[in-house]
Amino acid sequence: MNKVIEGVAYVLGNDVDTDQIIPAEHLVYSLSDPEERKNYGKFAMSGVPADQAGLPDGKIPFTENGQSESKYSIIIGGRNFGCGSSREHAPACMEIAGVRAVVAESYARIFYRNSVDGGFFIPFESVKCMVKEIKTGDNLVIDLNKSTLTNRSSNKIYELKSLGEVIEIIEAGNIFEYARKTGMIPSA
Amino acid sequence: MGMTITEKILAAHAGKESVVPGDNIWVDVDVLMTHDVCGPGTFAIFKKQFGENAKVWDRDKVVIIPDHFIFTKDTHANRNIDILRQFVKEQSLPHYFDVGTDRYKGVCHLALAQEGFNRPGEVLFGTDSHTSTSGAFGMFSTGIGNTDAAFILGTGKLWVKVPESMCFEFTGTFPEHVMAKDVILNVIGDIGVDGATYRAMEWRGDAVMSLSMEERMTLCNMAIEAGGKNGIIEADEVTTNYVQQRTDAPYKIYKSDKDAQYIFKKTYNASEMEPIVAKPHSPDNKAKVSECVDVKLDRAYIGSCTGGKLTDFMAAARLLKGKKVKIDTFIVPATREVEQDLYKEKIGGETLVDIFKNAGAYLGDPSCAACLGGPQDTFGRAKDNQVVISTTNRNFPGRMGSKQSYVYLASPYTAAASALTGHITDPAEFIYN
Known part of the structure; x- marks a missing residue:
């Protein structure tokens, strides 16, 4: 597993629900067809209200001009990130758009579980709320060994909570690889 | 140490004598349900991980119920129904409820x-996150994503962290104009949209046990709107009467021990409950209906897993009978059975369907419809900056189809009363006068 994640920040607020992450009308595309699945990247975060999209200023589109990839690969959120619908299309669309980590104060449990079990990206919990500390566009570095988040744009370092018991699933890649490692399902 | 009903059910399904909150356990699954939005993705992961020709762990325990995007011209949505059909055929699954059939x-x-x-x-x-609804039957039920569902399809098991339990007790009797929807909106308003995160919400007390199964389902349905892992109510005679009319399958009744441990306990006096709305744009943005009477409305929507059951339409019809709605009012029965009941059940000699039609409401086909917006041609989908009163479960920005719209969540009584006046209205005005 890569021990350092570098990327550009996209900052959102509290209670970002999965209808905002991917509105329901888009839940019709195939997640397995290599071309069709790109639609999910294109519409990722398209339900976020404009004034909340890319804080502190807002009105910053997550993806531009119909592109399926975003220049922002680290999402910063507040409390209860990913609440609402269980749609796995939410973490999937973020991965398709190029997200490699989320740092939020807390998560809704289904979204957290989906992120870990599906191996889409790593959901980190921050010790304090990062929403006011980081601006959309800041250059960030997450160090897994030290459990820190560095904001290179402001030269500040923040503590992240330990990934805890789910680290084994994250290191294995997803729940299937974890189950193969532990002998619960036969190796492929 | 005593255990809660949630802990007992999880322990039994993990082959353990006891569990405590925080334990990570593997449980045996009795039923896996999926639908048209998440089924195709689930089946693709299942095949990728277990092989193109792999068979599901137990055909009799897989239930596939298309319901989200059904009555639409959207070609991708219709293609997803075909994917369900194909998988059901390959796997010879008995519990599939196909679109366009009886x-x-x-x-x-x-x-x-x-x-x-x-x-x-x-x-x-x-x-589906509202899978918490089934907890009304004294069972453990919760929503998961495609990956976890695919894992269950292949193994019949899933890991679960045993949740801490919260106890919400209601003593006494609910007023006649207060419905389960008011009760759950009140509780979510009290604890917040993340107030039950990773926790079980257990409902207790005489007032809760006096409710019908449909009303109990409404309480458990919205556990997820407080972040809850599951909602649960111990089974009693009301439960077993309902279940025995629907299945011969065996079941087992678990009850929380007297000395079970709860992380949170709150007792409410049921008789003090009032009609509640959740204001835009969050289910915990609680207000009394009496505080919102100045809010002018563009439409009313009565439907969904939360507010589209027979009980909900009986309540709405009681108020709409013999009157005309002042705003566009959409009636969407949750299921075909509810729809058929609308043609059978009568109030004062008039069927519910006739009551709704004579009141000027629009009737839709059973599905999730506009609860979650859906494709552009979805019945009742919110437009522009409309102000909507709805018996559904979420008023997140854009949830019902328009990012500019304002959605107030309410009980069927409140939605019907408001449809008659065009502004948010306390149903007591119609019920007691």
Whole structure:
């Protein structure tokens, strides 16, 4: 597993629900067809209200001009990130758009579980709320060994909570690889 | 140390004498439910991980209920129904309720109950966050994503962290104009949209046990709106009467021990409950209906797993009978069974369907419809900056189809009363006068 994640920040607020992450009308595309699945990247975060999209200023589109990839690969959120619908299309669309980590104060449990079990990206919990500390566009570095988040744009370092018991699933890649490692399902 | 009903069911399904909150355990699954939005993705992961020709762990425990995007011209949505059909055929699955046939049901959470898949003491997972609804039957039920569902399809098991339990007790009797929807909106307003995160919400007390199964389902349905892992109510005679009419399958009744441990306990006096709305744009943005009477409305929507059951339409019809709505009012029965009941059940000699039609309301086909917006041609989908009063479960920005719209969540009584006046209205005005 890569021990350092570098990327550009996209900052959102509290209670970002999965209808905002991917509105329901888009839940019709195939997640397995290599071309069709790109639609999910294109519409990722398209339900976020404009004034909340890319804080502190807002009105910053997550993806531009119909592109399926975003220049922002680290999402910063507040409390209860990913609440609402269980749609796995939410973490999937973020991965398709190029997200490699989320740092939020807390998560809704289904979204957290989906992120870990599906191996889409790593959901980190921050010790304090990062929403006011980081601006959309800041250059960030997450160090897994030290459990820190560095904001290179402001030269500040923040503590992240330990990934805890789910680290084994994250290191294995997803729940299937974890189950193969532990002998619960036969190796492929 | 005593255990809660949630802990007992999970322990039994993990082959353990006891569990405590925080334990990570593997549980045996009794029922896995999926639908048209998450089924295709689930089946693709299942095939990728277990092989193109792999078979599901137990054909009899897989239930597939298309309900989300059904009555639409959207070609991708219709293609997803074909994917369900193909998988059902490959796997010879008996519990499939196909679109366009007599077997079509509608909204999965009510269909699970009506078709006898909700049984006390069992463990049910579904690829939908409102799977918590089934907890009304004294069972453990929760929502999961495609990956976890695919894992269950292949193994019949899933890891679960045993949740801490919260106890919400209601003593006394609910006023006549207060419905389960008011009660759950009140509780979510009290604890917040993350107030039950990773926790079980257990409902207790005489007032709760006096409710019908449909009203109990409403309480458990919205556990997820407080972040809850599951909602749960111990089974009693009301439960077993309902279940025995729907299935011959065995079940087991678990009850919380007297000395069970709760992380949170609150007792409410049921008689003090009032009609509640959740204001835009969050289910915990609680206000009394009496505080919102100045809010002018553009439309009313009565439907969904939360507010589209027979009980909900009986309540709405009681107020709409012999009157005309002042705003566009959409009636969407959750399932075909509810729809058929609208033609059978009568108030003062008039069927519910006639009451709604004569009041000037629009009737839709059973499905999730505009609860979650859906494709552009979805019945009742919110437009522009409309102000909507709705018996559904979420008023997140854009949830019902328009990012500019304002959605107030309310009980069927409140929605119907408000449809008659064009502004948010306390149903007591119509019920007691």
